[in-house]
Amino acid sequence: MTLGHALLKAGIGFLFVLQMLPLMIYLERKGSAFIQDRLGPNRAYIPGVGLRLAGVVHTLADVVKLLTKEDLVPKHVNAFHYKLAPALAMFCALAIGAVIPYAHPVSFPDGTVFRVQGIDLDVGILYMLAISSIGVYAVVLAGWASNNKYSQLGGLRASASMISYELSMGLGVIGLLLVYGSVDLNTMVAKQGDLAFGFLPKWGIVVQPIAFLLYCTAAFAETNRNPFDLAEGEAELVAGFHTEYGSFKFALFFMAEYVNIVVQSLVMATMFLGGWQIPGVSHEWLVKPENTALVLKGILGFLAVAGTFIGFRLLAWHKKNRMVWKDERGREGAILAVLLGFGPAITAAAVFLLWTSGLGPSSAAVWTAVIQFLVLVTKALLFCWLFIWVRWTTPRFRYDQLMNLGWRLLLPLGLINVFGTGLLVKAGIL
Protein backbone atom coordinates (compact mmCIF):
# COMPACT_ATOMS: atom_id res chain seq x y z
CA MET A 1 0.00 0.00 0.00
CA THR A 2 1.47 3.33 -1.02
CA LEU A 3 1.38 6.39 1.20
CA GLY A 4 -1.25 8.06 -0.95
CA HIS A 5 -3.45 4.99 -0.76
CA ALA A 6 -3.07 4.90 3.03
CA LEU A 7 -3.87 8.61 3.37
CA LEU A 8 -6.94 8.22 1.17
CA LYS A 9 -8.14 5.35 3.37
CA ALA A 10 -7.56 7.32 6.54
CA GLY A 11 -9.44 10.23 4.98
CA ILE A 12 -12.41 8.05 4.05
CA GLY A 13 -12.41 6.75 7.62
CA PHE A 14 -13.27 10.00 9.29
CA LEU A 15 -13.17 13.06 7.02
CA PHE A 16 -16.64 12.49 5.63
CA VAL A 17 -18.12 12.11 9.10
CA LEU A 18 -16.41 15.35 10.17
CA GLN A 19 -17.74 17.14 7.10
CA MET A 20 -21.26 16.18 8.11
CA LEU A 21 -20.89 18.05 11.43
CA PRO A 22 -21.74 21.61 10.33
CA LEU A 23 -24.61 20.24 8.27
CA MET A 24 -25.98 18.39 11.30
CA ILE A 25 -25.75 21.43 13.55
CA TYR A 26 -27.48 23.54 10.91
CA LEU A 27 -30.15 20.88 10.44
CA GLU A 28 -30.70 20.65 14.18
CA ARG A 29 -31.26 24.38 14.52
CA LYS A 30 -33.43 24.80 11.45
CA GLY A 31 -35.22 21.52 12.14
CA SER A 32 -36.14 22.56 15.66
CA ALA A 33 -37.29 25.92 14.34
CA PHE A 34 -39.40 24.20 11.66
CA ILE A 35 -41.03 21.92 14.24
CA GLN A 36 -41.69 24.78 16.67
CA ASP A 37 -42.93 27.09 13.90
CA ARG A 38 -40.09 29.58 14.26
CA LEU A 39 -37.60 30.95 11.74
CA GLY A 40 -34.56 29.70 13.62
CA PRO A 41 -31.21 31.47 13.87
CA ASN A 42 -30.71 33.87 10.97
CA ARG A 43 -29.03 37.00 12.36
CA ALA A 44 -25.32 36.22 11.97
CA TYR A 45 -24.00 37.69 8.73
CA ILE A 46 -20.80 38.25 6.85
CA PRO A 47 -19.83 41.89 7.48
CA GLY A 48 -19.58 44.04 4.38
CA VAL A 49 -21.44 41.68 2.09
CA GLY A 50 -24.48 41.49 4.32
CA LEU A 51 -25.07 37.87 3.40
CA ARG A 52 -26.67 35.71 6.08
CA LEU A 53 -27.09 32.63 3.90
CA ALA A 54 -30.22 31.54 5.80
CA GLY A 55 -28.35 30.91 9.04
CA VAL A 56 -25.37 29.00 7.67
CA VAL A 57 -23.10 31.78 8.94
CA HIS A 58 -24.15 30.87 12.50
CA THR A 59 -22.31 27.60 12.30
CA LEU A 60 -19.16 29.45 11.28
CA ALA A 61 -19.63 32.07 13.99
CA ASP A 62 -20.00 29.28 16.55
CA VAL A 63 -16.62 27.83 15.73
CA VAL A 64 -14.95 31.24 15.95
CA LYS A 65 -16.63 31.89 19.29
CA LEU A 66 -15.68 28.53 20.78
CA LEU A 67 -12.09 28.74 19.55
CA THR A 68 -11.48 32.23 20.87
CA LYS A 69 -13.05 31.72 24.30
CA GLU A 70 -10.77 31.44 27.30
CA ASP A 71 -9.80 27.81 27.84
CA LEU A 72 -10.58 27.58 31.53
CA VAL A 73 -9.69 24.66 33.79
CA PRO A 74 -11.50 25.05 37.12
CA LYS A 75 -9.34 24.70 40.24
CA HIS A 76 -11.36 21.93 41.84
CA VAL A 77 -11.16 19.43 38.96
CA ASN A 78 -8.88 16.47 38.49
CA ALA A 79 -6.96 18.12 35.66
CA PHE A 80 -5.60 15.07 33.80
CA HIS A 81 -8.87 13.19 33.59
CA TYR A 82 -10.79 16.42 33.04
CA LYS A 83 -8.78 17.12 29.89
CA LEU A 84 -8.76 13.51 28.75
CA ALA A 85 -12.57 13.11 28.73
CA PRO A 86 -13.54 15.35 25.78
CA ALA A 87 -10.70 13.98 23.66
CA LEU A 88 -11.82 10.43 24.39
CA ALA A 89 -15.42 11.30 23.53
CA MET A 90 -14.39 12.66 20.15
CA PHE A 91 -11.98 9.80 19.44
CA CYS A 92 -14.55 7.10 20.14
CA ALA A 93 -17.17 8.83 18.03
CA LEU A 94 -14.83 9.20 15.06
CA ALA A 95 -13.18 5.78 15.32
CA ILE A 96 -16.43 3.93 14.63
CA GLY A 97 -16.77 5.64 11.26
CA ALA A 98 -13.70 3.77 10.04
CA VAL A 99 -15.45 0.42 9.51
CA ILE A 100 -18.38 1.65 7.44
CA PRO A 101 -18.23 0.42 3.83
CA TYR A 102 -19.20 3.45 1.75
CA ALA A 103 -19.38 1.57 -1.55
CA HIS A 104 -18.72 -1.75 -3.24
CA PRO A 105 -14.94 -2.37 -3.45
CA VAL A 106 -13.75 -0.54 -6.57
CA SER A 107 -11.92 -2.93 -8.90
CA PHE A 108 -9.86 -1.32 -11.64
CA PRO A 109 -9.12 -3.03 -14.98
CA ASP A 110 -5.46 -3.56 -14.00
CA GLY A 111 -6.54 -5.78 -11.11
CA THR A 112 -6.11 -3.43 -8.16
CA VAL A 113 -9.03 -3.34 -5.75
CA PHE A 114 -9.73 -0.33 -3.60
CA ARG A 115 -12.05 -0.75 -0.65
CA VAL A 116 -14.01 2.40 0.09
CA GLN A 117 -13.69 1.77 3.81
CA GLY A 118 -11.28 3.01 6.48
CA ILE A 119 -10.32 -0.42 7.83
CA ASP A 120 -11.54 -3.71 6.47
CA LEU A 121 -12.11 -5.74 9.63
CA ASP A 122 -13.70 -9.17 9.66
CA VAL A 123 -15.16 -8.35 13.09
CA GLY A 124 -16.95 -5.30 11.63
CA ILE A 125 -19.94 -4.67 13.79
CA LEU A 126 -18.25 -6.01 16.94
CA TYR A 127 -15.54 -3.38 16.53
CA MET A 128 -18.26 -0.76 16.51
CA LEU A 129 -19.79 -2.16 19.71
CA ALA A 130 -16.34 -2.34 21.35
CA ILE A 131 -15.46 1.27 20.58
CA SER A 132 -18.83 2.56 21.68
CA SER A 133 -18.45 0.65 24.94
CA ILE A 134 -15.18 2.54 25.48
CA GLY A 135 -17.07 5.75 24.75
CA VAL A 136 -18.91 5.33 28.05
CA TYR A 137 -15.69 6.23 29.85
CA ALA A 138 -15.62 9.68 28.30
CA VAL A 139 -18.90 10.57 29.99
CA VAL A 140 -17.99 8.83 33.23
CA LEU A 141 -14.59 10.53 33.34
CA ALA A 142 -16.05 13.94 32.61
CA GLY A 143 -18.59 13.49 35.39
CA TRP A 144 -16.09 12.23 37.91
CA ALA A 145 -13.17 14.54 37.13
CA SER A 146 -15.36 17.65 37.28
CA ASN A 147 -15.75 17.11 41.03
CA ASN A 148 -19.23 18.53 41.01
CA LYS A 149 -22.34 16.73 42.19
CA TYR A 150 -24.36 17.58 39.10
CA SER A 151 -21.62 16.36 36.80
CA GLN A 152 -21.20 13.23 38.89
CA LEU A 153 -24.91 12.46 38.75
CA GLY A 154 -24.95 13.09 35.02
CA GLY A 155 -21.99 10.76 34.52
CA LEU A 156 -23.64 8.06 36.63
CA ARG A 157 -26.90 8.33 34.74
CA ALA A 158 -25.17 8.25 31.38
CA SER A 159 -23.09 5.20 32.22
CA ALA A 160 -26.10 3.35 33.65
CA SER A 161 -28.24 4.01 30.60
CA MET A 162 -25.43 3.21 28.17
CA ILE A 163 -24.69 -0.11 29.89
CA SER A 164 -28.39 -1.04 29.91
CA TYR A 165 -29.02 -0.16 26.30
CA GLU A 166 -25.82 -1.70 24.98
CA LEU A 167 -27.40 -5.04 25.85
CA SER A 168 -30.46 -4.47 23.69
CA MET A 169 -28.20 -3.09 20.97
CA GLY A 170 -26.13 -6.28 21.05
CA LEU A 171 -29.24 -8.47 21.02
CA GLY A 172 -30.57 -6.57 18.01
CA VAL A 173 -27.29 -7.17 16.21
CA ILE A 174 -27.39 -10.90 17.07
CA GLY A 175 -30.72 -11.19 15.25
CA LEU A 176 -29.10 -9.75 12.13
CA LEU A 177 -26.06 -12.01 12.48
CA LEU A 178 -28.33 -15.04 12.50
CA VAL A 179 -29.94 -13.95 9.23
CA TYR A 180 -26.81 -12.84 7.37
CA GLY A 181 -24.43 -15.33 8.94
CA SER A 182 -21.62 -12.80 9.28
CA VAL A 183 -20.42 -9.92 11.43
CA ASP A 184 -18.50 -8.41 8.53
CA LEU A 185 -20.26 -5.28 7.33
CA ASN A 186 -19.19 -5.88 3.71
CA THR A 187 -20.82 -9.32 3.72
CA MET A 188 -23.89 -7.96 5.45
CA VAL A 189 -24.38 -5.30 2.77
CA ALA A 190 -23.70 -7.77 -0.03
CA LYS A 191 -26.33 -10.16 1.36
CA GLN A 192 -28.86 -7.35 1.52
CA GLY A 193 -28.80 -7.23 -2.26
CA ASP A 194 -30.76 -10.50 -2.35
CA LEU A 195 -34.52 -10.74 -2.33
CA ALA A 196 -36.57 -11.73 0.72
CA PHE A 197 -39.82 -13.67 0.18
CA GLY A 198 -39.25 -13.32 -3.54
CA PHE A 199 -40.16 -9.67 -4.01
CA LEU A 200 -38.83 -7.47 -1.16
CA PRO A 201 -35.19 -6.39 -0.93
CA LYS A 202 -33.56 -8.44 1.83
CA TRP A 203 -32.86 -5.38 3.95
CA GLY A 204 -32.39 -5.67 7.69
CA ILE A 205 -35.55 -3.71 8.37
CA VAL A 206 -37.58 -6.17 6.28
CA VAL A 207 -36.25 -9.42 7.72
CA GLN A 208 -35.58 -8.14 11.25
CA PRO A 209 -38.10 -5.42 12.13
CA ILE A 210 -37.86 -6.08 15.89
CA ALA A 211 -34.07 -5.93 15.77
CA PHE A 212 -34.36 -2.60 13.97
CA LEU A 213 -36.65 -1.26 16.68
CA LEU A 214 -34.25 -2.45 19.39
CA TYR A 215 -31.19 -1.07 17.68
CA CYS A 216 -32.79 2.25 16.85
CA THR A 217 -33.98 2.78 20.43
CA ALA A 218 -30.61 1.77 21.80
CA ALA A 219 -28.86 4.12 19.37
CA PHE A 220 -30.81 7.02 20.85
CA ALA A 221 -29.67 5.99 24.32
CA GLU A 222 -26.08 5.47 23.18
CA THR A 223 -25.86 8.93 21.67
CA ASN A 224 -27.48 10.38 24.81
CA ARG A 225 -30.14 12.07 22.74
CA ASN A 226 -33.65 12.97 23.70
CA PRO A 227 -35.76 11.19 24.95
CA PHE A 228 -32.85 9.51 26.75
CA ASP A 229 -30.67 12.54 27.44
CA LEU A 230 -30.99 12.36 31.22
CA ALA A 231 -27.22 12.70 31.47
CA GLU A 232 -27.62 16.38 30.74
CA GLY A 233 -31.17 16.98 31.91
CA GLU A 234 -30.89 20.72 32.39
CA ALA A 235 -33.96 20.93 34.61
CA GLU A 236 -32.38 18.71 37.25
CA LEU A 237 -28.65 18.64 36.57
CA VAL A 238 -27.72 22.09 35.16
CA ALA A 239 -25.95 20.56 32.16
CA GLY A 240 -25.06 17.15 33.51
CA PHE A 241 -21.63 15.72 32.83
CA HIS A 242 -20.34 18.72 30.90
CA THR A 243 -21.39 21.39 33.41
CA GLU A 244 -17.78 22.30 34.19
CA TYR A 245 -16.62 22.40 30.58
CA GLY A 246 -16.22 25.53 28.51
CA SER A 247 -14.74 26.79 25.25
CA PHE A 248 -13.41 24.12 22.91
CA LYS A 249 -13.53 21.33 25.48
CA PHE A 250 -17.27 21.78 25.54
CA ALA A 251 -17.24 22.01 21.76
CA LEU A 252 -15.59 18.58 21.61
CA PHE A 253 -18.44 17.05 23.62
CA PHE A 254 -20.94 18.90 21.46
CA MET A 255 -19.26 17.73 18.25
CA ALA A 256 -18.91 14.17 19.57
CA GLU A 257 -22.68 14.04 20.02
CA TYR A 258 -23.28 14.96 16.38
CA VAL A 259 -20.51 12.71 15.10
CA ASN A 260 -22.17 9.92 17.07
CA ILE A 261 -25.48 10.66 15.40
CA VAL A 262 -23.95 10.63 11.93
CA VAL A 263 -22.02 7.44 12.62
CA GLN A 264 -24.98 5.65 14.16
CA SER A 265 -27.12 6.75 11.20
CA LEU A 266 -24.51 5.35 8.81
CA VAL A 267 -24.34 2.09 10.77
CA MET A 268 -28.13 1.78 10.82
CA ALA A 269 -28.36 2.54 7.12
CA THR A 270 -25.67 -0.08 6.49
CA MET A 271 -27.24 -2.79 8.62
CA PHE A 272 -30.95 -2.18 8.16
CA LEU A 273 -31.44 -0.23 4.94
CA GLY A 274 -29.09 -2.17 2.70
CA GLY A 275 -26.06 0.14 2.88
CA TRP A 276 -25.02 1.23 -0.58
CA GLN A 277 -27.37 -1.23 -2.29
CA ILE A 278 -29.97 0.24 -4.61
CA PRO A 279 -33.10 -1.92 -4.55
CA GLY A 280 -33.53 -3.75 -7.84
CA VAL A 281 -30.16 -2.59 -9.19
CA SER A 282 -27.26 -4.96 -8.74
CA HIS A 283 -23.65 -3.80 -8.56
CA GLU A 284 -22.79 -5.91 -11.64
CA TRP A 285 -25.40 -4.04 -13.68
CA LEU A 286 -24.39 -0.62 -12.38
CA VAL A 287 -20.65 -1.07 -12.96
CA LYS A 288 -21.09 -1.55 -16.73
CA PRO A 289 -19.91 1.74 -18.33
CA GLU A 290 -23.07 2.39 -20.36
CA ASN A 291 -25.32 1.81 -17.32
CA THR A 292 -23.17 4.02 -15.09
CA ALA A 293 -23.40 6.78 -17.67
CA LEU A 294 -27.17 6.33 -17.83
CA VAL A 295 -27.60 6.63 -14.07
CA LEU A 296 -25.24 9.62 -13.94
CA LYS A 297 -27.26 11.34 -16.65
CA GLY A 298 -30.40 10.63 -14.67
CA ILE A 299 -28.88 12.24 -11.59
CA LEU A 300 -27.75 15.26 -13.64
CA GLY A 301 -31.21 15.67 -15.13
CA PHE A 302 -32.79 15.48 -11.70
CA LEU A 303 -30.33 18.08 -10.39
CA ALA A 304 -31.17 20.41 -13.28
CA VAL A 305 -34.93 20.14 -12.70
CA ALA A 306 -34.75 20.33 -8.91
CA GLY A 307 -32.29 23.24 -9.04
CA THR A 308 -34.55 25.23 -11.36
CA PHE A 309 -37.50 24.59 -9.06
CA ILE A 310 -35.56 25.67 -5.96
CA GLY A 311 -34.26 28.72 -7.83
CA PHE A 312 -37.75 29.88 -8.78
CA ARG A 313 -39.03 29.33 -5.24
CA LEU A 314 -36.18 31.38 -3.79
CA LEU A 315 -36.68 34.08 -6.40
CA ALA A 316 -40.36 34.36 -5.47
CA TRP A 317 -39.37 34.66 -1.82
CA HIS A 318 -36.84 37.30 -2.79
CA LYS A 319 -39.41 39.38 -4.68
CA LYS A 320 -41.75 39.25 -1.70
CA ASN A 321 -39.11 40.37 0.80
CA ARG A 322 -36.98 42.72 -1.30
CA MET A 323 -38.90 45.82 -0.37
CA VAL A 324 -39.20 44.91 3.34
CA TRP A 325 -35.52 45.32 4.16
CA LYS A 326 -34.02 48.42 2.66
CA ASP A 327 -30.40 47.40 3.11
CA GLU A 328 -27.84 44.82 1.92
CA ARG A 329 -30.15 41.99 2.90
CA GLY A 330 -32.36 42.89 -0.03
CA ARG A 331 -29.91 41.15 -2.33
CA GLU A 332 -29.81 37.99 -0.26
CA GLY A 333 -32.70 36.16 -1.86
CA ALA A 334 -31.35 36.71 -5.37
CA ILE A 335 -27.87 35.52 -4.40
CA LEU A 336 -29.30 32.44 -2.69
CA ALA A 337 -31.44 31.67 -5.72
CA VAL A 338 -28.33 31.67 -7.92
CA LEU A 339 -26.11 29.82 -5.42
CA LEU A 340 -28.53 27.06 -4.45
CA GLY A 341 -30.89 26.93 -7.41
CA PHE A 342 -29.95 28.21 -10.83
CA GLY A 343 -26.17 27.76 -10.47
CA PRO A 344 -26.26 24.00 -9.83
CA ALA A 345 -29.12 23.62 -12.29
CA ILE A 346 -27.25 25.31 -15.16
CA THR A 347 -24.04 23.42 -14.35
CA ALA A 348 -25.90 20.10 -14.31
CA ALA A 349 -27.75 20.92 -17.53
CA ALA A 350 -24.52 21.98 -19.26
CA VAL A 351 -22.73 18.79 -18.23
CA PHE A 352 -25.78 16.78 -19.30
CA LEU A 353 -25.83 18.34 -22.79
CA LEU A 354 -22.09 18.59 -23.45
CA TRP A 355 -21.14 15.15 -22.21
CA THR A 356 -21.57 12.83 -25.15
CA SER A 357 -18.61 10.47 -24.92
CA GLY A 358 -18.99 7.22 -22.95
CA LEU A 359 -17.18 6.17 -19.80
CA GLY A 360 -14.05 4.02 -19.66
CA PRO A 361 -14.07 0.97 -17.40
CA SER A 362 -11.97 2.59 -14.64
CA SER A 363 -13.94 5.83 -14.56
CA ALA A 364 -17.14 3.78 -14.60
CA ALA A 365 -15.88 1.89 -11.53
CA VAL A 366 -15.08 5.14 -9.71
CA TRP A 367 -18.40 6.76 -10.64
CA THR A 368 -20.26 3.64 -9.53
CA ALA A 369 -18.64 4.03 -6.12
CA VAL A 370 -19.70 7.70 -6.08
CA ILE A 371 -23.31 6.78 -6.87
CA GLN A 372 -23.33 4.07 -4.19
CA PHE A 373 -21.80 6.51 -1.73
CA LEU A 374 -24.58 9.02 -2.46
CA VAL A 375 -27.19 6.29 -1.94
CA LEU A 376 -25.74 5.39 1.46
CA VAL A 377 -25.55 9.06 2.50
CA THR A 378 -29.17 9.63 1.48
CA LYS A 379 -30.25 6.70 3.63
CA ALA A 380 -28.11 7.90 6.52
CA LEU A 381 -29.52 11.43 6.27
CA LEU A 382 -32.96 9.90 6.76
CA PHE A 383 -31.84 8.61 10.14
CA CYS A 384 -30.05 11.87 10.94
CA TRP A 385 -33.33 13.67 10.46
CA LEU A 386 -35.09 11.03 12.59
CA PHE A 387 -32.71 11.85 15.47
CA ILE A 388 -33.55 15.56 15.18
CA TRP A 389 -37.25 14.95 14.67
CA VAL A 390 -37.53 12.80 17.78
CA ARG A 391 -35.52 15.23 19.90
CA TRP A 392 -37.88 18.13 19.24
CA THR A 393 -41.14 16.23 19.47
CA THR A 394 -40.83 13.94 22.50
CA PRO A 395 -40.47 14.86 26.17
CA ARG A 396 -37.63 13.48 28.25
CA PHE A 397 -38.15 10.17 30.06
CA ARG A 398 -38.09 9.89 33.81
CA TYR A 399 -35.12 7.90 35.02
CA ASP A 400 -37.05 4.88 36.31
CA GLN A 401 -39.03 4.78 33.06
CA LEU A 402 -35.74 4.67 31.16
CA MET A 403 -34.50 1.72 33.20
CA ASN A 404 -37.85 -0.10 33.00
CA LEU A 405 -37.97 0.31 29.24
CA GLY A 406 -34.43 -0.98 28.86
CA TRP A 407 -34.52 -3.93 31.21
CA ARG A 408 -38.17 -5.01 31.32
CA LEU A 409 -39.26 -4.41 27.75
CA LEU A 410 -36.36 -4.19 25.31
CA LEU A 411 -34.20 -6.92 26.85
CA PRO A 412 -36.92 -9.64 26.90
CA LEU A 413 -38.04 -8.51 23.45
CA GLY A 414 -34.47 -8.90 22.18
CA LEU A 415 -34.15 -12.37 23.69
CA ILE A 416 -37.46 -13.47 22.16
CA ASN A 417 -36.35 -12.02 18.82
CA VAL A 418 -33.08 -13.96 18.91
CA PHE A 419 -34.94 -17.16 19.76
CA GLY A 420 -37.60 -16.65 17.09
CA THR A 421 -35.05 -15.70 14.45
CA GLY A 422 -33.02 -18.77 15.32
CA LEU A 423 -36.07 -20.98 14.74
CA LEU A 424 -36.92 -19.25 11.44
CA VAL A 425 -33.34 -19.49 10.16
CA LYS A 426 -33.18 -23.17 11.13
CA ALA A 427 -36.49 -23.76 9.33
CA GLY A 428 -35.00 -22.11 6.25
CA ILE A 429 -37.56 -19.31 6.02
CA LEU A 430 -35.14 -16.39 6.52
Add this chain to the structure above:
Amino acid sequence: MQQAFFWLFAAVAVGAGLFAVTRRRPLACALSLVVSFVGLAGLYAQLGASFPATLQVLVYAGAIMVLVVFVLMLLNLPEDAHDRVPDPDQDRMWPVFLVAPLGILLVFAVRGMDLPKELPALPADFGTVAGTGRLLFGEWVWPFELASLLLLVAVVGAVVIAKKKLD
Protein backbone atom coordinates in the same frame (compact mmCIF):
# COMPACT_ATOMS: atom_id res chain seq x y z
CA MET B 1 7.02 -1.54 12.11
CA GLN B 2 5.67 -4.75 13.66
CA GLN B 3 8.37 -4.61 16.33
CA ALA B 4 7.64 -0.98 17.09
CA PHE B 5 3.94 -1.69 17.57
CA PHE B 6 4.72 -4.70 19.73
CA TRP B 7 6.86 -2.63 22.07
CA LEU B 8 4.31 0.16 22.10
CA PHE B 9 1.43 -2.11 23.08
CA ALA B 10 3.59 -4.03 25.54
CA ALA B 11 4.74 -0.80 27.19
CA VAL B 12 1.14 0.45 27.41
CA ALA B 13 -0.09 -2.82 28.91
CA VAL B 14 2.70 -3.16 31.47
CA GLY B 15 2.92 0.54 32.30
CA ALA B 16 -0.81 0.86 32.83
CA GLY B 17 -0.74 -2.34 34.89
CA LEU B 18 1.90 -0.74 37.14
CA PHE B 19 -0.25 2.36 37.45
CA ALA B 20 -3.21 0.18 38.40
CA VAL B 21 -1.44 -1.15 41.48
CA THR B 22 0.38 2.01 42.52
CA ARG B 23 -2.26 4.78 42.19
CA ARG B 24 -4.04 5.73 45.40
CA ARG B 25 -7.35 6.91 43.97
CA PRO B 26 -9.45 3.80 43.31
CA LEU B 27 -10.93 5.28 40.14
CA ALA B 28 -7.49 6.06 38.71
CA CYS B 29 -6.49 2.43 39.39
CA ALA B 30 -9.58 1.14 37.60
CA LEU B 31 -9.00 3.40 34.61
CA SER B 32 -5.36 2.32 34.38
CA LEU B 33 -6.56 -1.25 34.27
CA VAL B 34 -8.81 -0.32 31.32
CA VAL B 35 -5.80 1.10 29.47
CA SER B 36 -3.86 -2.07 30.27
CA PHE B 37 -6.66 -4.18 28.76
CA VAL B 38 -6.66 -2.07 25.63
CA GLY B 39 -2.89 -2.58 25.33
CA LEU B 40 -3.41 -6.33 25.64
CA ALA B 41 -6.07 -6.17 22.93
CA GLY B 42 -3.51 -4.47 20.70
CA LEU B 43 -1.12 -7.39 21.26
CA TYR B 44 -3.86 -9.88 20.36
CA ALA B 45 -4.66 -7.96 17.21
CA GLN B 46 -1.00 -8.03 16.25
CA LEU B 47 -1.06 -11.81 16.51
CA GLY B 48 -3.82 -11.81 13.90
CA ALA B 49 -6.52 -12.68 16.41
CA SER B 50 -8.94 -9.89 15.62
CA PHE B 51 -11.92 -11.52 17.29
CA PRO B 52 -10.31 -12.12 20.72
CA ALA B 53 -8.85 -8.60 20.49
CA THR B 54 -12.27 -7.08 19.93
CA LEU B 55 -13.79 -9.17 22.69
CA GLN B 56 -11.01 -8.10 25.04
CA VAL B 57 -12.04 -4.48 24.52
CA LEU B 58 -15.79 -5.16 24.36
CA VAL B 59 -16.06 -7.44 27.40
CA TYR B 60 -13.18 -6.57 29.72
CA ALA B 61 -12.46 -2.92 29.01
CA GLY B 62 -16.01 -2.05 27.97
CA ALA B 63 -18.39 -4.05 30.11
CA ILE B 64 -16.69 -5.39 33.23
CA MET B 65 -14.56 -2.36 33.96
CA VAL B 66 -17.50 0.00 33.40
CA LEU B 67 -19.31 -1.87 36.17
CA VAL B 68 -16.24 -1.57 38.41
CA VAL B 69 -15.99 2.16 37.70
CA PHE B 70 -19.73 2.47 38.23
CA VAL B 71 -19.51 0.92 41.70
CA LEU B 72 -16.51 3.08 42.60
CA MET B 73 -18.41 6.18 41.56
CA LEU B 74 -21.49 5.13 43.52
CA LEU B 75 -19.40 4.63 46.65
CA ASN B 76 -17.62 7.88 45.85
CA LEU B 77 -15.09 7.86 48.67
CA PRO B 78 -14.42 11.33 50.06
CA GLU B 79 -11.02 12.83 49.33
CA ASP B 80 -9.57 12.09 52.78
CA ALA B 81 -10.48 8.42 52.51
CA HIS B 82 -7.37 7.93 50.40
CA ASP B 83 -5.22 8.88 53.39
CA ARG B 84 -6.44 5.85 55.25
CA VAL B 85 -5.21 3.59 52.48
CA PRO B 86 -1.65 2.64 53.40
CA ASP B 87 1.00 4.30 51.29
CA PRO B 88 2.09 1.79 48.64
CA ASP B 89 5.66 3.01 48.75
CA GLN B 90 6.10 2.19 52.42
CA ASP B 91 3.95 -0.74 53.45
CA ARG B 92 3.16 -2.59 50.28
CA MET B 93 6.63 -3.11 48.86
CA TRP B 94 7.30 -6.46 50.49
CA PRO B 95 5.16 -8.53 48.04
CA VAL B 96 7.63 -7.49 45.36
CA PHE B 97 10.23 -9.70 47.01
CA LEU B 98 7.82 -12.61 46.91
CA VAL B 99 6.86 -12.13 43.28
CA ALA B 100 10.28 -11.24 41.88
CA PRO B 101 11.77 -14.77 42.20
CA LEU B 102 8.74 -16.15 40.38
CA GLY B 103 9.31 -13.67 37.57
CA ILE B 104 12.99 -14.58 37.30
CA LEU B 105 12.06 -18.26 37.23
CA LEU B 106 9.60 -17.58 34.41
CA VAL B 107 12.24 -15.76 32.38
CA PHE B 108 14.61 -18.69 32.74
CA ALA B 109 11.88 -21.19 31.91
CA VAL B 110 10.94 -19.38 28.71
CA ARG B 111 14.58 -18.97 27.70
CA GLY B 112 15.22 -22.64 28.26
CA MET B 113 12.28 -23.67 26.10
CA ASP B 114 13.07 -25.41 22.84
CA LEU B 115 11.25 -23.07 20.44
CA PRO B 116 11.22 -24.00 16.77
CA LYS B 117 12.98 -21.56 14.43
CA GLU B 118 10.24 -21.81 11.82
CA LEU B 119 6.82 -21.15 13.30
CA PRO B 120 4.08 -23.47 12.06
CA ALA B 121 1.59 -21.87 9.68
CA LEU B 122 -1.68 -20.81 11.28
CA PRO B 123 -5.00 -22.10 9.97
CA ALA B 124 -6.67 -19.60 7.65
CA ASP B 125 -9.52 -18.89 10.05
CA PHE B 126 -7.23 -18.29 13.06
CA GLY B 127 -8.62 -15.60 15.33
CA THR B 128 -11.59 -14.83 13.13
CA VAL B 129 -15.16 -15.02 14.39
CA ALA B 130 -15.79 -18.29 12.55
CA GLY B 131 -12.54 -19.91 13.66
CA THR B 132 -12.90 -18.94 17.31
CA GLY B 133 -16.54 -20.00 17.29
CA ARG B 134 -15.68 -23.41 15.85
CA LEU B 135 -13.02 -23.97 18.51
CA LEU B 136 -15.29 -22.77 21.30
CA PHE B 137 -18.33 -24.84 20.34
CA GLY B 138 -16.42 -27.80 18.94
CA GLU B 139 -13.21 -28.89 20.60
CA TRP B 140 -13.63 -26.85 23.78
CA VAL B 141 -17.39 -27.10 24.22
CA TRP B 142 -17.28 -28.81 27.64
CA PRO B 143 -14.90 -26.36 29.34
CA PHE B 144 -16.93 -23.58 27.75
CA GLU B 145 -20.21 -24.91 29.13
CA LEU B 146 -18.61 -25.45 32.56
CA ALA B 147 -17.45 -21.84 32.60
CA SER B 148 -20.96 -20.71 31.67
CA LEU B 149 -22.34 -22.81 34.53
CA LEU B 150 -19.87 -21.19 36.91
CA LEU B 151 -21.01 -17.73 35.82
CA LEU B 152 -24.66 -18.75 36.19
CA VAL B 153 -23.98 -19.96 39.74
CA ALA B 154 -22.29 -16.64 40.51
CA VAL B 155 -25.27 -14.68 39.16
CA VAL B 156 -27.77 -16.76 41.14
CA GLY B 157 -25.63 -16.39 44.27
CA ALA B 158 -25.46 -12.61 43.83
CA VAL B 159 -29.24 -12.42 43.43
CA VAL B 160 -29.82 -14.57 46.53
CA ILE B 161 -27.49 -12.42 48.66
CA ALA B 162 -28.96 -9.17 47.36
CA LYS B 163 -32.52 -10.44 47.83
CA LYS B 164 -31.92 -11.26 51.53
CA LYS B 165 -30.88 -7.68 52.14
CA LEU B 166 -33.93 -6.34 50.30
CA ASP B 167 -36.33 -8.56 52.26
